[in-house]
Amino acid sequence: xxxxxxxxxxxxxxxxxxxxxxxxxxxxxxxxxxxxxxxxxxxxxxxxxxxxxxxxxxxxxxxxxxxxxxxxxxxxxxxxxxxxxxxxxxxxxxxxxxxxxxxxxxxxxxxxxxxxxxxxxxxxxxxxxxxxxxxxxxxxxxxxxxxxxxxxxxxxxxxxxxxxxxxxxxxxxxxxxxxxxxxxxxxxxxxxxxxxxxxxxxxxxxxxxxxxxxxxxxxxxxxxxxxxxxxxxxxxxxxxxxxxxxxxxxxxxxxxxxxxxxxxxxxxxxxxxxxxxxxxxxxxxxxxxxxxxxxxxxxxxxxxxxxxxxxxxxxxxxxxxxxxxxxxxxxxxxxxxxxxxxxxxxxxxxxxxxxxxxxxxxxxxxxxxxxxxxxxxxxxxxxxxxxxxxxxxxxxxxxxxxxxxxxxxxxxxxxxxxxxxxxx
Numbered sequence: 246x247x248x249x250x251x252x253x254x255x256x257x258x259x260x261x262x263x264x265x266x267x268x269x270x271x272x273x274x275x276x277x278x279x280x281x282x283x284x285x286x287x288x289x290x291x292x293x294x295x296x297x298x299x300x301x302x303x304x305x306x307x308x309x310x311x312x313x314x315x316x317x318x319x320x321x322x323x324x325x326x327x328x329x330x331x332x333x334x335x336x337x338x339x340x341x342x343x344x345x346x347x348x349x350x351x352x353x354x355x356x357x358x359x360x361x362x363x364x365x366x367x368x369x370x371x372x373x374x375x376x377x378x379x380x381x382x383x384x385x386x387x388x389x390x391x392x393x394x395x396x397x398x399x400x401x402x403x404x405x406x407x408x409x410x411x412x413x414x415x416x417x418x419x420x421x422x423x424x425x426x427x428x429x430x431x432x433x434x435x436x437x438x439x440x441x442x443x444x445x446x447x448x449x450x451x452x453x454x455x456x457x458x459x460x461x462x463x464x465x466x467x468x469x470x471x472x473x474x475x476x477x478x479x480x481x482x483x484x485x486x487x488x489x490x491x492x493x494x495x496x497x498x499x500x501x502x503x504x505x506x507x508x509x510x511x512x513x514x515x516x517x518x519x520x521x522x523x524x525x526x527x528x529x530x531x532x533x534x535x536x537x538x539x540x541x542x543x544x545x546x547x548x549x550x551x552x553x554x555x556x557x558x559x560x561x562x563x564x565x566x567x568x569x570x571x572x573x574x575x576x577x578x579x580x581x582x583x584x585x586x587x588x589x590x591x592x593x594x595x596x597x598x599x600x601x602x603x604x605x606x607x608x609x610x611x612x613x614x615x616x617x618x619x620x621x622x623x624x625x626x627x628x629x630x631x632x633x634x635x636x637x638x639x640x641x642x643x644x645x646x647x648x649x650x651x652x653x654x655x656x657x658x659x660x661x662x663x664x665x666x667x668x669x
Contacts, residue, residue, distance in 0.1 A: 255346045257302040257311050267292055270301075270336075273310040277338025278373070282460045293317075293453035293669075294336060300355060302348060311343040314352045316359070317450060317669060322369070323438045325630050325659040326573025326603060332360045332563075333443065333669050334370040353381045357563055357589060366568040367628070368561045369443070371668050378559050382588055384625025385632075386560035387441050387663035390534045390541065390552040393499075396527050398549035400518060401542075405511035409473050409480070411519055416468040416484060418455050424472060424479055425506075426451060432481075432506035434661070436603070439535070440629040441558050441663035454667060464488050465501060471519060473512050481507035483516045487526055497527040504533070504666050513539045533557065535664035558665050560625040565592040566609045568628065574600040574607070575630075578656035580649060583615030584624060592621055600656065617645030617653060630659030 262270065270292070271284035280287075299315035317333035334356060339348050360368055369386070372378050414421070426445065433442040445451045457468050465486045473481035483505040490498040500523055507513040517540055520529050534540060536554075544550055562568050565584060579599045586592040597612040617634075619627075623642045626632045634653035637643045643650060 254302060254348065254351050256304065257343070257348075258305050260301050260303050260310075262296040262299045262301050262313070264296060266296065266301075269308055269310050270299075270313065273301075273313055273338055273340055274336065276340050282458070286460065287458075290458055291449060291452035291456050293447075293450045295447070295449070298359075299336070300352065300359075302352075310340065312339040312348040312352060314338075314356060316356065316368070318363075318365075318446065319369075319443050320446060321444065322367075323433050323440050323442050324568075324572040324628070325440050325575070325657075326436060326438065327571055327605075328438075329367075329568070329571040330363070330365045331367040331369055332356070332363070332365045334368050335669050337370075349377070350381075354588070357561075360563045366562070366564045366571060367625075368563060369441075369665075370559050370561075371665075372556065372559050375556055375559070378561075379622055381561065382586060382621045382625065383559040383561040384622040384627075385556050385558075386626055386629045387557040387631040387665065388536060388554055389532070389557045389664055390536060390538075391532045391555050392530075392534050392541075392550045392552045394521065394529045394531075394544075394550045396521060396523075396529075398521050399545040400514055400521075401545055403510050403514035403543070405509075406514040406518070409475055409511055409515035411515055412472050412474070414470055414472070416455070416457070416470045418452070421470055421472070421482075422451055422455055425455075425470075425482055425484070428479060428482055428508065429504075429506045429666070431508050437660050439661045439664060440631075440659060441665045443665050443667075443669070445667075450669075462486075464490075468503065471516060473507070473515050475512075480509070481505070481512035481516055483520060485520065485529075487523065489525065496525040498525060500526050500529040502529060502531040505531075506666070507539075510539055514543060517543070533664065533666050533668075535662055537662045538664075558629070558663065560628055562592060562621055562625055562628065563589065565621065565624065566596055569596070569598055569609045570607050572607075572628070573603055573605070574656040575658050575660065576602050576652070576655035578652060580617060580652060580656075581612040581615045582624075582653075583618035584621060585618075586621040589621070598656075616649040617643055619643045627653075627657050629663035630657055630661075631663045633658060 294315040301313035484503040
């Protein structure tokens with residue numbers, strides 16, 4: 246670590262992280278997030294964070310980090326009908342020796358200031374403890390289904406599926422990473438896109454996602470990949486691995502799906518038909534399936550899948566007016582919104598939103614009156630289209646006349662529900 250800066254927080258100083266700081270970073274990481282693998286054994290694993298987007302606190306002269314956080318630069322993060330720059334907050338950790346001193350709030354405040362300085366209109370994260378982040382203005386923006394599907398579960402036929410060929414290989418970074426990156430980006434769609442479908446934009450983030458340390462396999466094999474082709478064009482993939490397990494009645498090993506992406510329904514059908522037909526397995530387990538994923542519609546017997554609804558992305562608006570300008574709307578809207586925000590007071594106020602449907606013609610201006618009101622956390626839940634304004638109003642989180650709330654629901658809804666297919 247370099248020399249500390251002059252910023253002091255309850256006896257701690259901010260230190261500048263470099264590539265050589267990794268041993269200290271991993272030491273803190275394994276204190277903040279219990280790990281079966283010692284920090285020293287993780288040094289060879291790819292570390293995904295750019296030190297220039299990471300911040301840490303320590304006692305003066307100490308090599309032990311008290312707290313840190315970092316973020317990813319998502320320059321093309323999908324929001325309804327468009328993309329914009331957001332920050333992916335991650336690695337937020339406090340050493341147990343330093344808990345209870347307000348370090349988390351201090352780091353979040355610093356993160357918000359960094360986002361604003363970089364022009365990132367929102368911060369998104371996966372919450373290790375979901376109850377924490379609401380008090381900082383993060384709203385639950387998307388949900389997914391964790392599903393366990395029975396072996397040989399039948400799917401409804403899809404035209405063109407028979408024309409898709411699928412190859413099976415052990416995953417090799419040099420051979421497959423570019424294919425995965427390209428298809429993952431294509432699967433997001435363009436005009437009618439999938440909000441929240443963050444891509445892995447940096448080489449170090451891609452290396453981290455595809456890392457497969459033996460210490461974390463828990464009896465599973467190395468990652469394998471199916472690649473789907475239409476003629477010679479790759480059109481989808483599934484990253485998966487199996488565990489061999491035998492019971493008295495026969496094989497009951499699971500298949501774990503890390504991620505899949507497909508460019509059209511025929512590819513979805515072709516990949517899942519093969520996943521559900523792997524020999525000597527009993528189930529396919531997938532954790533990040535969108536609530537409107539085609540798989541859930543294609544199952545002949547919906548009860549063949551045991552679902553559990555879980556939180557996915559949490560979103561915090563940093564520059565609310567600008568964020569509202571950058572997304573598109575599914576219906577014409579002309580409404581005034583009163584927004585409260587205790588941490589970022591520049592967001593607070595009455596904003597008039599005017600937009601044409603599916604158009605870049607969006608205006609956000611200051612207003613003297615308001616037809617609906619909500620806090621910034623609720624607007625974070627509304628922003629990607631994962632929750633309807635009517636549902637949020639029925640929970641008492643939006644106030645306004647029924648007609649205004651209904652108009653808000655129509656405008657903020659989107660043809661595809663938001664989802665992120667991987668954890669960052």
